[in-house]
Amino acid sequence: MAIARAGSNLSQIAALLGVSSATVSNALSGKGRVSAELTEKIRATAADLGYTPSLAGRALRTGRTGVLGLVLPDIANPLFPQIAQAIEYAASNAGYGVLIADSRGSVALQTDAINRLIERDVDGIIIVPRLGTRIADIDCPVAVIDSPSTPGNTVSADHWQGGQAVVEHLVSLGHRKFLLIGNNPASNVQNDRIGGMKSCVPEGGHADVLWIERHEQSHGKGSLLGLQKKVEAGFTAFAAVSDLHALRALTELQRSGIAVPEDVSVTGFDDLVWSSVITPGLTTIRMNTAEIADVAIAALVRVIEADAGSAIPAGPVVAAKRSSVPMQLVVRQTSGPPAKAQIA
Amino acid sequence: MAIARAGSNLSQIAALLGVSSATVSNALSGKGRVSAELTEKIRATAADLGYTPSLAGRALRTGRTGVLGLVLPDIANPLFPQIAQAIEYAASNAGYGVLIADSRGSVALQTDAINRLIERDVDGIIIVPRLGTRIADIDCPVAVIDSPSTPGNTVSADHWQGGQAVVEHLVSLGHRKFLLIGNNPASNVQNDRIGGMKSCVPEGGHADVLWIERHEQSHGKGSLLGLQKKVEAGFTAFAAVSDLHALRALTELQRSGIAVPEDVSVTGFDDLVWSSVITPGLTTIRMNTAEIADVAIAALVRVIEADAGSAIPAGPVVAAKRSSVPMQLVVRQTSGPPAKAQIA
DNA sequence: CAGGGTTGATTAATCGATTAATCAACCCTG
DNA sequence: CAGGGTTGATTAATCGATTAATCAACCCTG
Numbered sequence: 001m002a003i004a005r006a007g008s009n010l011s012q013i014a015a016l017l018g019v020s021s022a023t024v025s026n027a028l029s030g031k032g033r034v035s036a037e038l039t040e041k042i043r044a045t046a047a048d049l050g051y052t053p054s055l056a057g058r059a060l061r062t063g064r065t066g067v068l069g070l071v072l073p074d075i076a077n078p079l080f081p082q083i084a085q086a087i088e089y090a091a092s093n094a095g096y097g098v099l100i101a102d103s104r105g106s107v108a109l110q111t112d113a114i115n116r117l118i119e120r121d122v123d124g125i126i127i128v129p130r131l132g133t134r135i136a137d138i139d140c141p142v143a144v145i146d147s148p149s150t151p152g153n154t155v156s157a158d159h160w161q162g163g164q165a166v167v168e169h170l171v172s173l174g175h176r177k178f179l180l181i182g183n184n185p186a187s188n189v190q191n192d193r194i195g196g197m198k199s200c201v202p203e204g205g206h207a208d209v210l211w212i213e214r215h216e217q218s219h220g221k222g223s224l225l226g227l228q229k230k231v232e233a234g235f236t237a238f239a240a241v242s243d244l245h246a247l248r249a250l251t252e253l254q255r256s257g258i259a260v261p262e263d264v265s266v267t268g269f270d271d272l273v274w275s276s277v278i279t280p281g282l283t284t285i286r287m288n289t290a291e292i293a294d295v296a297i298a299a300l301v302r303v304i305e306a307d308a309g310s311a312i313p314a315g316p317v318v319a320a321k322r323s324s325v326p327m328q329l330v331v332r333q334t335s336g337p338p339a340k341a342q343i344a
Numbered sequence: 345m346a347i348a349r350a351g352s353n354l355s356q357i358a359a360l361l362g363v364s365s366a367t368v369s370n371a372l373s374g375k376g377r378v379s380a381e382l383t384e385k386i387r388a389t390a391a392d393l394g395y396t397p398s399l400a401g402r403a404l405r406t407g408r409t410g411v412l413g414l415v416l417p418d419i420a421n422p423l424f425p426q427i428a429q430a431i432e433y434a435a436s437n438a439g440y441g442v443l444i445a446d447s448r449g450s451v452a453l454q455t456d457a458i459n460r461l462i463e464r465d466v467d468g469i470i471i472v473p474r475l476g477t478r479i480a481d482i483d484c485p486v487a488v489i490d491s492p493s494t495p496g497n498t499v500s501a502d503h504w505q506g507g508q509a510v511v512e513h514l515v516s517l518g519h520r521k522f523l524l525i526g527n528n529p530a531s532n533v534q535n536d537r538i539g540g541m542k543s544c545v546p547e548g549g550h551a552d553v554l555w556i557e558r559h560e561q562s563h564g565k566g567s568l569l570g571l572q573k574k575v576e577a578g579f580t581a582f583a584a585v586s587d588l589h590a591l592r593a594l595t596e597l598q599r600s601g602i603a604v605p606e607d608v609s610v611t612g613f614d615d616l617v618w619s620s621v622i623t624p625g626l627t628t629i630r631m632n633t634a635e636i637a638d639v640a641i642a643a644l645v646r647v648i649e650a651d652a653g654s655a656i657p658a659g660p661v662v663a664a665k666r667s668s669v670p671m672q673l674v675v676r677q678t679s680g681p682p683a684k685a686q687i688a
Numbered sequence: 689c690a691g692g693g694t695t696g697a698t699t700a701a702t703c704g705a706t707t708a709a710t711c712a713a714c715c716c717t718g
Numbered sequence: 719c720a721g722g723g724t725t726g727a728t729t730a731a732t733c734g735a736t737t738a739a740t741c742a743a744c745c746c747t748g
Contacts, residue, residue: 009733010734019698020697020699021735021736022697022700022735023696023697025734025735025736026696026736026737031736032696032737033696034696035695038696038697052463053735054404054465054733054734055464056403056404056409057404057733058735058736059703060404060703060705060736061703061734061735062735066464077425077617078422078425078616078618081421084428085446085448089446089448092460097443097464099411099441099443099444100414100432102428102429102432102433116436116441119396120399120411120441121399121400222620224623244617244621247621248621251594251598251622254595255623257601273421273588274588274591276566277566277588277589277591279568279592279598279599280595280599353703353705354706355704355705363728364728365704366705366706366707366727366728366729366730367727369705369706369707373706375707376707376727377725377727378727379725379726397704397705398704400705401704404704404705404734405704405733406733407733
């Protein structure tokens with residue numbers, strides 16, 4: 001015996017009004033030909049009964065579940081909440097639910113996660129891929145949020161432009177010698193950010209890149225980055241590809257007795273939750289997650305709802321109207337004129 | 345015309361073997377009486393065809409979707425990733441998917457979020473409630489992860505014991521004068537943590553509580569907490585209810601030229617992602633999210649799967665076998681003997 | 689006024705899995 | 719060897735919504 005649903009169903013409404021359930025369905029969906037009068041009556045009683053359609057029934061018949069899957073590279077990534085929130089909001093507005101799948105940091109598990117979603121018959125998948133992952137062989141529309149320079153990227157922040165904006169800001173304050181702090185050079189996102197930064201270093205300026213993962217391979221995990229020596233060598237601006245690394249740099253500098261922003265400046269990326277409450281407040285650059293989520297969901301939904309008509313399944317990765325969304329500089333207290341510039 | 349599913353279905357397997365689809369269903373579920381021989385043959389061909397059952401079909405018939413909803417108070421909360429990851433993992437192991445719903449910081453939206461999940465026919469809901477929210481009138485089993493002192497809590501970390509462990513650690517280092525840093529006294533979690541801390545302040549010791557939200561109401565958002573004065577007043581230990589606030593305290597102290605841990609100690613809560621990479625590494629206390637998620641999911645699944653038999657819907661909030669899970673101290677570099685103790 | 693067209697509805701099939709009810713075949717046992 | 723019991727299967731209904739096909743009624747128009 002199947003369990004009775006709390007609410008009502010189409011045939012209850014139909015019985016109540018003495019019409020067929022097909023008519024009720026047509027009236028509520030606005031598809032078939034139903035007189036305006038009857039439509040009104042059906043809508044009213046549906047509202048009275050608090051009718052909500054059974055998504056299982058609909059899914060079975062239409063082959064679409066109204067659910068999207070969200071695959072995240074590393075759920076522990078502190079940027080995750082912002083993205084998940086934005087995606088959930090955009091999807092919800094488009095009438096879709098969001099099923100999460102965690103790839104727990106491994107590429108193999110990312111594939112597992114995707115398969116889990118497909119088994120649940122999601123209509124589409126949003127992926128924020130792991131470093132260097134190629135998305136392929138997925139049997140439903142996929143939107144990829146990574147970096148404009150990634151082949152098959154659907155939409156993402158314009159990380160390159162973000163990098164430019166950060167260094168332009170620092171240059172305008174008088175900085176010339178930059179230490180750019182990245183984590184892993186295999187990341188397209190990080191490379192774009194660093195590339196944009198480098199492209200704005202002026203004539204006569206200089207920029208070195210410190211890759212944390214490499215540094216930790218030789219010096220041990222969690223080891224000091226040796227920033228004091230860099231300061232002694234004349235670096236005045238420390239621009240990280242993530243607030244996480246900026247925070248690491250900031251605390252290390254503070255601990256060494258180097259004043260931020262009086263002696264040197266520190267900048268981050270992503271405007272993570274703590275960036276506004278630390279002392280000094282972190283200058284960073286924010287991605288417009290709401291916009292990115294909207295574009296990604298819109299692109300996905302367009303393909304999903306087109307698929308319904310044509311039986312031709314579109315290629316896996318969907319394209320969006322815009323593939324990048326500008327980032328916005330948030331100036332707080334960790335950036336200021338360099339000590340040397342004040343002297344000069 | 346409904347869209348053909350990628351995979352195969354029960355009747356295809358049945359046709360291939362010349363049996364009825366009921367038999368196939370029985371063989372795969374192990375419920376009806378099917379000869380061992382035939383069961384084996386059916387299982388084999390199902391595996392060959394890569395058969396995955398249609399969850400929509402099953403959901404329609406059984407009234408269960410195999411999906412749980414996860415409602416989070418404030419998705420921007422940096423603890424969220426850990427919890428979401430743990431829940432997703434535990435649910436996935438139990439054969440359930442996880443649909444997320446974000447309450448975006450408001451109680452009204454929390455109700456909306458819950459309703460959205462119910463419309464999608466989730467089998468159960470896990471809620472990490474907003475401050476002071478009462479969960480009621482929900483038409484499906486609910487597990488609440490909040491605090492042991494919250495009425496209707498299903499399972500949570502033992503925040504009180506966590507507070508005790510932190511202060512015991514600090515006391516053993518020689519600290520006697522504590523500034524306990526909370527955010528909002530309406531939070532059961534924060535109150536438990538603070539309560540546990542206070543309960544371990546020894547005879548002759550002293551503990552003040554600084555509530556950040558109150559402080560910001562009079563001093564402005566993001567304002568300094570005035571910790572330098574507290575140090576001058578003899579406080580040597582700054583124990584926050586979250587790593588977020590500990591970080592705020594740490595950077596403010598560093599900025600004031602106060603050395604951590606040489607002059608004073610700072611501790612946090614939750615072992616958020618950055619706590620291990622800052623300098624000095626933050627001493628904190630970690631909740632066993634995996635265990636909490638396991639217990640919550642197990643409790644929920646037990647009720648869901650019992651409901652299938654008895655038609656009696658259980659009361660909304662489910663109870664678990666254990667309602668609290670101990671927290672674990674993670675000692676890093678921000679805690680050490682107080683300066684005064686060294687002198688004395 | 690015969691017959692094509694439109695309007696507004698109904699009928700009936702369908703998506704896939706589950707399960708109560710039924711049934712055929714066979715095995716025992718008194 | 720009649721008849722109850724068990725085994726191993728099938729039949730058929732069902733969950734709820736959607737939609738192609740059909741149909742009745744009516745309106746026009748040549």
